Every structure is written in structure tokens, then in C-alpha cells.
Amino acid sequence: MNALPVSADPAAPLALVCPECRAPLQSTAGGGLRCSACGADFPARAAVPVLLSESAWRECRAHLDAEAAARDAYARARRAAPLTLRYFDWWVGRMLDEIPPAFGGAFVELMCGGAEVCRRLPARFTAALALDLDVDMVEQAARDLAGDGRIAFVCGTAARVPLPDACTSVVVVQGALHHARPVLAEVLAEIHRILKPGGVLVGSEPANDHPLTRAIREWEYRRSTLHGNDPEEEGFDRAELGALLGGAGLRLDRYRQFGFIAYPLMGNTDLVPLLRATRSRALGTALLALDQLLERLPGIRGLAWASLFRAFK
Ligand SMILES: C[S@@+](CC[C@H](N)C(=O)[O-])C[C@H]1O[C@@H](n2cnc3c(N)ncnc32)[C@H](O)[C@@H]1O
Ligand SMILES: [Zn+2]
Secondary structure, three states, X not given: OOOOOOOOOOOOOOOOEOOOOOOEEXXXXXXXXXXXXXXXXXOOOOOXXXXXXXXXXXXXXXXXXXXXXXXXXXXXXXXXXXXXXXXXXXXXXXXXXXXXXXXXXXXXXXXXXXXXXXXXXXXXXXXXXXXXXXXXXXXXXXXXXXXXXXXXXXXXXXXXXXXXXXXXXXXXXXXXXXXXXXXXXXXXXXXXXXXXXXXXXXXXXXXXXXXXXXXXXXXXHHHOOOOOOOOOOOOEOHHHHHHHHHHOOOEEEEEEEEOOOHHHHHHOOOOOHHHHHOOOHHHHHHHHHHHHHHHOOOOOHHHOOEEEEEEEO
């Protein structure tokens, strides 16, 4: 049994620290931030703090500009297609259900992209940080959620999270650990560092548990414009994920597979363009019900596209 972490002071926002040395950051006259200890300088570059070194920032900006069209299509589909919004309501809801109900206070969404989880943040979380390398997506999420004073948005890397040790009971990562394979050990070490003892990581990743699903996914990634044709996309199977998390001191407590028909059709409406504008609630309800039925069938379950997991520190 895990000890229940003590919830954060409801009034306390998450204090940003220097991603290099973790000392407090101070505001500069130019609207940027500077580290009081190591002198690292983070000039104002965007509508959100950019806590990256000069070279990391340049590299990021160049990468974003090179993929602007694919990223724009991806972001727009997420916010515009009614079936996709419905799917994310359902998917994020399932992730949030993995957080023990007694956990509240601070909340951290890493590699947040458009901050789908923070967009649906339950009231018991009183302070949140949403962080991603993609400054354009973070800026957009910050604009969309400007009315929710609980959430701070930062452009930075999950391999150097600008938060103090043991500052949160909950870290959530949706569909993104597999994008950070080259720095995954650092990312998991950071998640372990910022979690309080007994805290939980909730994640969802492409499931690689069945050779057939793996083969179809490779084909789909090549075809789908919304994924930006990333040839390095590769999910995890249960054993690999458990070993990676365990190596970082995070004990895999639950691993479920989900997502069959609704996952590709509602989550990626570019596969069937007609679905992009479909407003039918009945169709969404039927697809979600079908997926939940398939999830319960032994023999079929293992063919699911995605995993939903939680791990405790
Ligand atoms: C497939 S997207 C998922 C985004 C979001 N969690 C969602 O479900 O919509 C993967 C995200 O990981 C981000 N990312 C990749 N490497 C990162 C890193 N080292 N630090 C922070 N974000 C990173 C990318 O910018 C991208 O937004
Ligand atoms: Zn510093």
C-alpha cells in the first residue's frame, strides 16, 4: 500500500526554479528570468517563459518552423473535430480516473503539447504546470486557458524540469514518452525527482504488445499527415515500460490496453476525412461503446493500440 502524499498547500502556486541548477529564478527588467545562483539567463522570447539554453531554443525553433504545416494541421484537428474532442474528453477522463481521489493540490503535465489534460483539470488541483518543447503549442494552450489562474505554462524540456524536488503528488504524460526516447532516462529521473514520496505518474503511450498492431501502426504513421511522419515513432510493450519505469524508481502499478476502432477513427480524423466534420453524438457514443466492449474480450484486448498506466514513486 502506498502512503498517501500530503496535498500541497491549496494556495501555493508551483514555484519555477532554474532548469540548470534548481535555484530560484528572478524576473529581469526585460521581462525574462535569470537564475540567482548560476546566472543562467532566459530572455523573454514568447508569451510564455522559455526555460531553454540559447542553443536548445534555436534548435527547437528551427525544428518547429520546418514542421509548421504538419503541426498546424495536427493542432487544428485536435481543437476542431467534434469526434476528436469527444475522444479526448473520454481518454483524459480515463487517465484522471487513475489518480487516487485523495491526491490534490499540485499537478504537472509534462510534454503537454496542447495541454489536453490541463484543459480538463479537476477542481481539487489548485496549481498546475504544463510544459512542452513546442513553444507554439504551449502559447496556444496558455491563450485558450488564460481564464484558469491555476495553470502556469512553460516552454522547456522534460529532461530538465524547472520545478523543485518533491513538489507534486501527480505527474501526467499523455502520448509523449515515446517521443523522448533519446532522453527518456533523464525524463523519468526528473519525474521521480519532482514527485513526492508515494506520488503517482499517470501515462498513456502507444502499446506495442502485439506484432499485428505494430505493423498496422507503422503503415498508419506513414500515411497520416497529423503525425508529421515521424519515422522514430515507436511505442512500448508492458515489459519494456515496466523495466524503464522501475529503473527510475517508479513502480508500475497498473497497465491496461485500450483503443481499437474509436482510437484511430475519433483520435485521428484525417484517416477518414468525412469524420472530421461529423457532429453525430450517436456515432461517437457507439464507437466508444464498441471499444469498451472489445477491451473486455480476452484474446482481443492484447490487440489494442494504446496503453494506460500508472506508476508510484
Ligand atoms: C505526440 S505529442 C503529445 C502531446 C500531448 N501530450 C497530447 O497528448 O496531445 C508529443 C509532445 O512531446 C513534446 N516533446 C518531445 N520531446 C520533449 C522534451 N524533451 N521535453 C518536452 N516536450 C517534449 C513534443 O513537443 C510534443 O508536443
Ligand atoms: Zn541556475
